[in-house]
Amino acid sequence: MQNSLIAAALSVSKRSIVQAKMGGADADLLWVAYYVSDRSGIEIEDALSAWMDGGMTGLSALLVKSADKFDAPFVMAMKDGPSLESLADGAFRSVMISQVDIDATLLASLSEKQLKRKEQVMALFLSLLLAENPLDLYESVAGGQSTWGQLLDSTGIDPGQIEETWRKLIRAGKG
16 A cells, blocks of 8 residues: 555556565655655665665755755754654655645644544545545554455455545545
8 A cells, every 4th residue: 555655646567565574674764755856856775775785864964955946844854863763753644745745744644643644545445445444444444343345345445545535535635
């Protein structure tokens, strides 16, 4: 689900995401690299190399040069003693707010409830399709009343349609 969101929102082929993960790339690093490349024009390879060669220090040095091109949630993550996880969360929040038109307070409430990013992606995707509160959907799954798979089935969307559905949601969010 996250791979489909990244591909749809950040103009990356899902295949390249899957290949990078199969090659051992960290999901947080991919969120950051693809987001940074999409917003700033920095090559994905340069962002990955900055991390591999210099860790957070190397990546931060690269990001500072393009800070004016990033959305507010990502910039805030850069300023708050950044970690790879916090930058990935900032990239995720930026995408959801600026491209899918999710309210920042809703995202904050999901984070406060300690939902992992994967759970947030699922809950938000399904809430947009089912017109239900994402926290209610999460609690239904966490409480054992439902599964993510059952909820996805109820939308009528099969797994092969997820990326295109994200694209439609993004177009609707920008409209």
